[in-house]
Every structure is written in C-alpha cells, then in structure tokens.
Amino acid sequence: MELDISKHSLPVFEALASNVRINIIQLLAERPRNMKELAEALGLSSAIMSMHIKKLEKAGIIRTDRVPGKGGVQKLCVLYVENMEIIFPxxxxxxxxxxxxxxxxxxxxxxxxxxxxxxxxxxxxxxxxxxxxxxxxxxxxxxxxxxxxxxxxxxxxxxxxxxxxxxxxxxxxxxxxxxxxxxxxxxxxxxxxxxxxxxxxxxxxxxxxxxxxxxxxxxxxxxxxxxxxxxxxxxxxxxxxxxxxxxxxxxxxxxxxxxxxxxxxxxxxxxxxxxxxxxxxxxxxxxxxxxxxxxxxxxxxxxxxxxxxxxxxxxxx
The missing domain is CATH 2.60.120.260 (Galactose-binding domain-like)
Structure with a gap:
C-alpha cells in the first residue's frame, strides 16, 4: 500500500493510532480470524471489536469475508496488505x-x-x-x-x-x-x-x-x-x-x-x-x-x- 502526506491517507494513519488495532493486525498476520476469536483474544466486547474492525476495513488494511460457520454466516477478518510505503512530498x-x-x-x-x-x-x-x-x-x-x-x-x-x-x-x-x-x-x-x-x-x-x-x-x-x-x-x-x-x-x-x-x-x-x-x-x-x-x-x-x-x-x- 502506498500512502502520501494528504487527507486521503488519514484513515490509514488513524487506524494505526491504536494499540488495540495494532494487536488485531498482529493476530491477523498469524492467520485469518472471525470477530468472536479476536474479541476473546483481546478481552473486548463484540461491539467494541466491531468498531475497531470497521476502522481497519475503511483504511483498507483488512477485509472481511462472509463465510459459513457453525451458527450460520460469520465475518472472517483477513489481513489485506503486506507492506506500506509513505511517500513524502x-x-x-x-x-x-x-x-x-x-x-x-x-x-x-x-x-x-x-x-x-x-x-x-x-x-x-x-x-x-x-x-x-x-x-x-x-x-x-x-x-x-x-x-x-x-x-x-x-x-x-x-x-x-x-x-x-x-x-x-x-x-x-x-x-x-x-x-x-x-x-x-x-x-x-x-x-x-x-x-x-x-x-x-x-x-x-x-x-x-x-x-x-x-x-x-x-x-x-x-x-x-x-x-x-x-x-x-x-x-x-x-x-x-x-x-x-x-x-x-x-x-x-x-x-x-x-x-x-x-x-x-x-x-x-x-x-x-x-x-x-x-x-x-x-x-x-x-x-x-x-x-x-x-x-x-x-x-x-x-x-x-x-x-x-x-x-x-x-x-x-
């Protein structure tokens, strides 16, 4: 992912400005996980986890795929980028x-x-x-x-x-x-x-x-x-x-x-x-x-x- 110093890259910088979201990225680097697994791993409620996932998804850092699960369709979170490069003016x-x-x-x-x-x-x-x-x-x-x-x-x-x-x-x-x-x-x-x-x-x-x-x-x-x-x-x-x-x-x-x-x-x-x-x-x-x-x-x-x-x-x- 290529970033620049402009308002267009702000969602990415904002998404990375959180210890919780950094931990989510590290967990997803190991393997894709569903929302419940992430919430349990970090000791957070599903609602709070959903808020963090939305920020990472909006920034294009992760994506969510709907896949079949035991209780029906579930959201599987997948790390979407492998590196980032910041281009300064x-x-x-x-x-x-x-x-x-x-x-x-x-x-x-x-x-x-x-x-x-x-x-x-x-x-x-x-x-x-x-x-x-x-x-x-x-x-x-x-x-x-x-x-x-x-x-x-x-x-x-x-x-x-x-x-x-x-x-x-x-x-x-x-x-x-x-x-x-x-x-x-x-x-x-x-x-x-x-x-x-x-x-x-x-x-x-x-x-x-x-x-x-x-x-x-x-x-x-x-x-x-x-x-x-x-x-x-x-x-x-x-x-x-x-x-x-x-x-x-x-x-x-x-x-x-x-x-x-x-x-x-x-x-x-x-x-x-x-x-x-x-x-x-x-x-x-x-x-x-x-x-x-x-x-x-x-x-x-x-x-x-x-x-x-x-x-x-x-x-x-």
Missing amino acids: KKQEEHKEFHQTEISVGHYTDLHAEPTCGLATTEKIIGEFDDLRYFFDADRVNAKILWFYKGYIEYKIPNYLLASQHPNELEISLELSSEAPFTNSNWPSDIDFYLNNIHLGTWTSPGDYGDNRGKYTPSWWPSVVNQYGLLKKLRIANDGTYMDGNRLSDIKLEDVGIREKQWTFRIAVHEDSEHVGGVTLFGRGFGNYNQDILFHLYFEKENQNKEKLIENINSIK
Whole structure:
C-alpha cells in the first residue's frame, strides 16, 4: 500500500493510532480470524471489536469475508496488505528527470504458458480459456489482461537514454496477482523477474483477488474470475533491487546492461518454485489501476554530474 502526506491517507494513519488495532493486525498476520476469536483474544466486547474492525476495513488494511460457520454466516477478518510505503512530498531540488515507456500487456514478444491461461481485451475474451493457440491470435496485441499457471512472458522495451544522460534508477510499475482456479485470496505464487536475462529477484504474490470488482474492470467481465491485483513497484538502483522499498536482491543498475538500446523484461512462474500459483497481469481497462506496464528510467544530465562533483570536492576542502 502506498500512502502520501494528504487527507486521503488519514484513515490509514488513524487506524494505526491504536494499540488495540495494532494487536488485531498482529493476530491477523498469524492467520485469518472471525470477530468472536479476536474479541476473546483481546478481552473486548463484540461491539467494541466491531468498531475497531470497521476502522481497519475503511483504511483498507483488512477485509472481511462472509463465510459459513457453525451458527450460520460469520465475518472472517483477513489481513489485506503486506507492506506500506509513505511517500513524502519531494523537495524542489530533488526533482528527477526520466524517460517513461508504457508497454501494453498484450505487446509481449515471447511466451510459454501452461493452463489455466487466457487473455482478453476490454471488449471480449480472445478465443477460449486454457487454449495456448489464442496467445498468438492477431487480436492479442489488444489484450489488457492475461494469466497463466506457470511459464513465462517476455517484453521488449526501447531505451531512449542519450549518451549525455547518466542513469541512476529504473522503476517498473505493474498490477498483478496470482492465478487460481476462479479466485482465491490465499493462493501464494512465487513470481520471478528478469531484465536482460539477469534475475532481479522473486516476489511472492499472496493471492488471486475476486472479493470485489476491479475499479476499471469491464462490466461484462465474469464476477467469478480475477478482478484486480496489487500495484507493485520494482526498482533497480545503484545499490540493489527493491520491491516496494523492500530489498529484493543485490543486482545493481550497472549489472543489467542499462545502456542497451533495447531491454528484455521477463515475468516467470517456475515449476520448481516453492509456491507455484500462476500470475495475472492487469492493464488499462482492468483491475484497480488504469495503467499497463510502466517503465521510468531516471537520469542526470552530464552538467548535473559535474556540479555534484564540484560540490563534493568543495565539501572535502
């Protein structure tokens, strides 16, 4: 979850400003629990517990699922986020220049997928589910959602970096989830990322989400299958690779051939992984974030480097 310093993030800050709600989060990190279990564990009444749960749910930190129980339908509380990042306003002097490239989900250049699998445009399903032939249909370039159980998908990205521009960070932003039969929010999948054949690291997707319709998911899309994913930011910097601010590996920008005129970006689910749970990619017109796969290459111009060098020399003197 990404937060900023604005009124829109206040519900999250307010939800975390309570010892009781912190304890609830810690209990739900162990496993999902119903309202009665939480109330008994913390010695609170059901009414008080309901108030705390509503605050956490409003903040998007947890969600409640209605599931069958011994006494009928009960509310099962599930921890919804795995990390939070607070984005502070940037100082004016820290403004970064960058090249932006957006690659459509359907503009892949290579692929090997095994069922369950499929793809669709914002208007229709392409071909039939679980038939790999349709991944090479002419209409696949218009695909805005695709999924497969194991295998890989690969994209080619043009690099517009000039000789006078010095790269210092590449950020790759995409919305994705696991791929379960129908949907399952508890369906872990180890997803591997590669740039120019260099393994950047592995991120474990928690599940495949269908409890609510995606904000941008078309109205005709079946409600029993993937609805939305998590927006993940993969960042390759001069000191390593990070996922949403958490260190993923020691791979640095200099290790991935960042000055090559064209990059190759691969997303894979390997059959020998601990959690083989597939992957779903969401593009514009699907999910909760109206974007395809975004690449931001941040850089400094040559004169900026010289100015920094002079500042460093002066500081030593």
